[in-house]
Amino acid sequence: MTEARPVRRQARGERRIAEILDAALALFAEAGYEGTSTNAIAARAGISPGSLYQYFPNKDAIADALSQRLLDELRAAHAAAFDLTDVAGAPIAGLVSRVVDPLVAFNVAHPGARALLGDAATPAAVTGRSRPLHAAVTDRVTAIVQARAPHLPTPDAERTAFVTVQIVAALMGPIVAASGPDRAALVTELKNALTGYLTPLTE
Amino acid sequence: MTEARPVRRQARGERRIAEILDAALALFAEAGYEGTSTNAIAARAGISPGSLYQYFPNKDAIADALSQRLLDELRAAHAAAFDLTDVAGAPIAGLVSRVVDPLVAFNVAHPGARALLGDAATPAAVTGRSRPLHAAVTDRVTAIVQARAPHLPTPDAERTAFVTVQIVAALMGPIVAASGPDRAALVTELKNALTGYLTPLTE
Amino acid sequence: MTEARPVRRQARGERRIAEILDAALALFAEAGYEGTSTNAIAARAGISPGSLYQYFPNKDAIADALSQRLLDELRAAHAAAFDLTDVAGAPIAGLVSRVVDPLVAFNVAHPGARALLGDAATPAAVTGRSRPLHAAVTDRVTAIVQARAPHLPTPDAERTAFVTVQIVAALMGPIVAASGPDRAALVTELKNALTGYLTPLTE
Amino acid sequence: MTEARPVRRQARGERRIAEILDAALALFAEAGYEGTSTNAIAARAGISPGSLYQYFPNKDAIADALSQRLLDELRAAHAAAFDLTDVAGAPIAGLVSRVVDPLVAFNVAHPGARALLGDAATPAAVTGRSRPLHAAVTDRVTAIVQARAPHLPTPDAERTAFVTVQIVAALMGPIVAASGPDRAALVTELKNALTGYLTPLTE
DNA sequence: CATGAATGAGGCTTCATTCAT
DNA sequence: CATGAATGAAGCCTCATTCAT
Numbered sequence: 001m002t003e004a005r006p007v008r009r010q011a012r013g014e015r016r017i018a019e020i021l022d023a024a025l026a027l028f029a030e031a032g033y034e035g036t037s038t039n040a041i042a043a044r045a046g047i048s049p050g051s052l053y054q055y056f057p058n059k060d061a062i063a064d065a066l067s068q069r070l071l072d073e074l075r076a077a078h079a080a081a082f083d084l085t086d087v088a089g090a091p092i093a094g095l096v097s098r099v100v101d102p103l104v105a106f107n108v109a110h111p112g113a114r115a116l117l118g119d120a121a122t123p124a125a126v127t128g129r130s131r132p133l134h135a136a137v138t139d140r141v142t143a144i145v146q147a148r149a150p151h152l153p154t155p156d157a158e159r160t161a162f163v164t165v166q167i168v169a170a171l172m173g174p175i176v177a178a179s180g181p182d183r184a185a186l187v188t189e190l191k192n193a194l195t196g197y198l199t200p201l202t203e
Numbered sequence: 204m205t206e207a208r209p210v211r212r213q214a215r216g217e218r219r220i221a222e223i224l225d226a227a228l229a230l231f232a233e234a235g236y237e238g239t240s241t242n243a244i245a246a247r248a249g250i251s252p253g254s255l256y257q258y259f260p261n262k263d264a265i266a267d268a269l270s271q272r273l274l275d276e277l278r279a280a281h282a283a284a285f286d287l288t289d290v291a292g293a294p295i296a297g298l299v300s301r302v303v304d305p306l307v308a309f310n311v312a313h314p315g316a317r318a319l320l321g322d323a324a325t326p327a328a329v330t331g332r333s334r335p336l337h338a339a340v341t342d343r344v345t346a347i348v349q350a351r352a353p354h355l356p357t358p359d360a361e362r363t364a365f366v367t368v369q370i371v372a373a374l375m376g377p378i379v380a381a382s383g384p385d386r387a388a389l390v391t392e393l394k395n396a397l398t399g400y401l402t403p404l405t406e
Numbered sequence: 407m408t409e410a411r412p413v414r415r416q417a418r419g420e421r422r423i424a425e426i427l428d429a430a431l432a433l434f435a436e437a438g439y440e441g442t443s444t445n446a447i448a449a450r451a452g453i454s455p456g457s458l459y460q461y462f463p464n465k466d467a468i469a470d471a472l473s474q475r476l477l478d479e480l481r482a483a484h485a486a487a488f489d490l491t492d493v494a495g496a497p498i499a500g501l502v503s504r505v506v507d508p509l510v511a512f513n514v515a516h517p518g519a520r521a522l523l524g525d526a527a528t529p530a531a532v533t534g535r536s537r538p539l540h541a542a543v544t545d546r547v548t549a550i551v552q553a554r555a556p557h558l559p560t561p562d563a564e565r566t567a568f569v570t571v572q573i574v575a576a577l578m579g580p581i582v583a584a585s586g587p588d589r590a591a592l593v594t595e596l597k598n599a600l601t602g603y604l605t606p607l608t609e
Numbered sequence: 610m611t612e613a614r615p616v617r618r619q620a621r622g623e624r625r626i627a628e629i630l631d632a633a634l635a636l637f638a639e640a641g642y643e644g645t646s647t648n649a650i651a652a653r654a655g656i657s658p659g660s661l662y663q664y665f666p667n668k669d670a671i672a673d674a675l676s677q678r679l680l681d682e683l684r685a686a687h688a689a690a691f692d693l694t695d696v697a698g699a700p701i702a703g704l705v706s707r708v709v710d711p712l713v714a715f716n717v718a719h720p721g722a723r724a725l726l727g728d729a730a731t732p733a734a735v736t737g738r739s740r741p742l743h744a745a746v747t748d749r750v751t752a753i754v755q756a757r758a759p760h761l762p763t764p765d766a767e768r769t770a771f772v773t774v775q776i777v778a779a780l781m782g783p784i785v786a787a788s789g790p791d792r793a794a795l796v797t798e799l800k801n802a803l804t805g806y807l808t809p810l811t812e
Numbered sequence: 813c814a815t816g817a818a819t820g821a822g823g824c825t826t827c828a829t830t831c832a833t
Numbered sequence: 834c835a836t837g838a839a840t841g842a843a844g845c846c847t848c849a850t851t852c853a854t
Contacts, residue, residue, distance in 0.1 A: 012838085013838085016838085032237075034235075034237040034238075035237070037822080037823060037824080038823075038824060038825080039822090039823075039824085047838095047839075047840090048839060048840045048841060049824085049825080049840090049841075050825090050826080050827080050838095050839070050840055050841065050842095051838070051839050051840070052825095053824095053825065053826075054837085054838065054839075055838095057825095058824075058825075059823095059824070059825095159388060159389070159392060160392070162377070163374065163389070163392045163393070163396060166373040166374055166377065167369075167370050167373055167374075167396065169373060170369040170370060170372060170373030171366065171369055171370075174365070174369065185362060186362070186366070189362060189363070189366045190366070192400060192403065193366060193370065193396065193399070193400040195399070196396070196398075196399025196400045196401075196402065196403065197395060197396040197399045197400065198399075199399065200395065200399065216813090240847080240848055240849080241848075241849060241850080242847095242848070242849085243848095250814075250815085251814065251815045251816055252815085252816070252817095252848095252849085252850080252851095253813095253814065253815055253816065253817095253850095253851080253852080254813075254814055254815070254816095256849090256850070256851080257813065257814075261849075261850080262848095262849065262850095418817085419817085422817085438643075440641075440643040440644075441643070443843080443844060443845080444844075444845060444846080445843090445844075445845085453817095453818075453819090454818060454819045454820060455819090455820075455845085455846080456817095456818070456819055456820065456821095456846090456847080456848080457817070457818050457819070458846095459845095459846065459847075460816085460817065460818075461817095463846095464845080464846075465844095465845070465846095565794060565795070565798060566798070568783070569780065569795070569798045569799070569802060572779040572780055572783065573775075573776050573779055573780075573802065575779060576775040576776060576778060576779030577772065577775055577776075580771070580775065591768060592768070592772070595768060595769070595772045596772070598806060598809065599772060599776065599802065599805070599806040601805075602802070602804075602805025602806045602807075602808065602809065603801060603802040603805045603806065604805075605805065606801065606805065622834095646826080646827055646828080647827075647828055647829080648826095648827070648828085649827095656835080656836090657835065657836045657837055658828085658829080658830095658836085658837070658838095659829095659830080659831080659834095659835065659836055659837065659838095660834075660835055660836070660837095662828090662829070662830080663834065663835075667828075667829080668828065668829095814854100815852105815853100815854080816852100816853100816854100817851105817852090817853090817854100818850100818851080818852080818853095819848105819849100819850080819851075819852095820848100820849105820850100821847105821848095821849100822846105822847090822848095823845105823846085823847080823848100824844105824845090824846090824847105825843100825844085825845090826842105826843090826844080826845105827840105827841100827842095827843095827844105828840100828841105828842100829839100829840080829841100830838105830839080830840075831836105831837100831838090831839080831840095832836100832837100832838090832839095833835100833836080833837095833838100
């Protein structure tokens with residue numbers, strides 16, 4: 001019993017954090033980062049404004065923690081769906097599917113992730129926050145590109161990965177927003193675009 | 204005297220409006236839409252806050268008018284650089300260049316257009332504002348797609364145009380932000396991506 | 407008429423500033439610096455919180471401006487009541503009266519000046535604000551001390567002035583708070599203390 | 610078992626109280642009364658906020674208890690260093706030293722006492738708290754004054770004591786804040802001032 | 813039609829205090 | 834009696850918008 005407490009306490013704390021991040025994620029998705037007030041996050045999380053600050057020192061920290069959480073989830077999801085061992089000679093189209101499908105699933109499961117993925121289009125300087133999600137995904141894609149096209153100089157691989165991620169990010173919003181058949185169609189387009197873009201690199 | 208005035212007044216009014224939009228464009232580029240205050244716009248435009256509201260009913264209206272103005276300019280620029288008459292059998296790569304180059308030139312000339320182009324990634328619901336620029340560009344691209352691939356059903360052509368525009372928009376930010384050689388490299392990537400994406404449609 | 411406006415405008419602005427400072431002075435006197443909210447100052451000044459910030463960038467600036475205003479008034483009052491030309495051989499007791507009386511009159515006329523005079527006892531580090539009033543008065547007293555006791559090394563004169571001002575400041579609160587006869591008695595005590603302290607320096 | 614506990618409990622309680630007051634004293638010295646949060650006091654005392662309120666009903670009560678404790682300590686220190694039996698015909702300068710030295714020692718040993726000594730300059734009405742320390746010291750000084758100048762009417766003796774204490778308090782801050790040689794110089798000045806002030810009373 | 817002072821709601825954050833465990 | 838999460842009022846400040854001049 002005396003041992004159970006810290007656990008339960010800690011558990012409660014982590015649940016609270018999760019609730020706050022859930023609330024923030026939902027609101028960021030609805031109104032963006034700037035359009036979401038900390039009081040609104042607290043209210044949505046079912047706590048008082050003061051409580052919010054027991055878990056996060058300020059609004060930015062919430063966004064950062066949310067980014068981190070999404071990043072972890074994304075990493076886990078992607079790792080589960082994709083391993084780098086058999087990339088070598090695989091056909092591009094298949095690779096693209098294996099990269100895109102988990103990403104789409106993830107984003108559909110987490111609408112609002114995009115608000116943190118941080119408008120690819122918006123310079124970080126403007127928002128004042130970094131975009132760890134983006135960077136992490138780009139790193140991952142760079143690795144895949146280099147595994148598949150080993151002859152490509154690193155800077156080129158990085159640029160390719162960057163462009164790829166931008167394209168994916170650009171279409172993820174519409175994909176998430178679309179309903180069943182439209183979504184599938186957009187996903188197909190995305191894959192076609194990526195395949196068309198990446199195929200020449202390996203020839 | 205009473206007859207001469209309206210003209211001059213109107214002229215002055217339009218100049219004022221242009222100045223306001225110039226100011227807004229610059230500030231949106233620097234700090235984003237939310238990060239830009241109407242007072243700041245007025246100050247940059249060299250007028251008082253009260254005067255600003257003589258020309259625009261609210262902040263959103265400024266963004267809308269700016270979108271419209273950019274749209275007009277873009278349309279004009281694009282029309283000057285591109286005509287639809289010889290699209291029929293032209294090679295895709297060339298077409299892509301003819302579409303992309305003026306767009307890049309336009310965006311480089313108008314950094315900040317992107318703040319209005321409205322983060323392709325950000326649903327209009329979030330910003331609360333529509334994205335006429337985007338829609339107009341998409342229409343234009345749809346026309347080109349249909350001219351080049353007449354057999355494509357209209358919905359497909361529209362989707363293709365949409366995806367194309369998303370891709371362009373997604374890379375325009377980095378392109379504008381990049382310096383000389385990096386910018387050129389990114390433009391090349393963009394063209395490659397578009398060419399890779401669009402070529403299969405005509406086969 | 408067209409010329410009158412800027413003047414009236416400016417006049418109104420300065421009146422507003424004066425009203426704000428009056429309100430701040432009264433409230434600082436009642437509740438101290440920390441105990442006084444900017445909203446309270448605005449309310450007492452009969453304006454909205456927002457208006458307050460049209461004239462001052464933040465709370466500290468109000469305190470600083472108030473210090474400056476009090477300083478100016480004090481300087482004027484003291485200059486009017488005291489000149490340095492005949493200090494040389496004057497008897498200390500008379501000098502003390504000539505210094506103390508205007509100060510007392512000033513502080514009685516401006517209760518609350520003390521809140522800015524900045525609790526001699528409170529290190530500036532704590533309040534985060536400097537104490538220009540104090541410094542100015544000390545400078546003035548240093549000058550008088552050096553005029554009366556020319557042989558005194560400067561550091562000693564400065565320390566003497568500092569101690570003098572501390573003593574005056576320490577008793578000014580009670581003096582201002584006291585009623586007629588008690589006040590007079592305290593003023594006499596203050597003068598006696600200063601005379602007793604300063605007389606040996608000139609022998 | 611039930612009988613043994615109360616003692617230990619009480620002992621522990623007093624130790625807790627002492628720790629809280631220690632923490633409060635340190636923090637008051639660093640940041641002043643208003644600048645010190647109860648949570649900070651609890652943290653510094655190594656307990657939880659809730660526990661703090663088990664010992665004190667509110668923040669003011671902490672300050673009051675601290676005042677009381679300082680008062681007791683001061684009384685003890687002073688009683689040890691000074692007895693009233695031989696005051697009668699003693700030279701003023703010596704008396705002053707015997708009063709001032711323990712006070713300085715005490716304040717140096719307890720920086721932060723001043724925050725409670727309650728800015729001599731700040732009316733109690735402002736802080737909302739009384740100043741028992743001040744009152745007690747004044748009583749003590751009144752007794753000394755009356756022992757040394759028996760002919761002085763009580764009200765005069767009280768006023769003299771009050772002024773004396775104000776002067777001491779006014780210089781105690783700078784004295785505590787000063788380093789070695791500067792401190793000594795200030796202490797000398799303080800003694801000179803008091804001697805100059807008090808000597809005439811006995812003639 | 814210009815001006816710029818005025819407005820006041822609302823945002824982020826702190827903190828004295830309470831309460832469930 | 835300890836804990837520490839929870840509370841919510843209040844503080845400072847910003848900004849879209851209005852209004853007197």
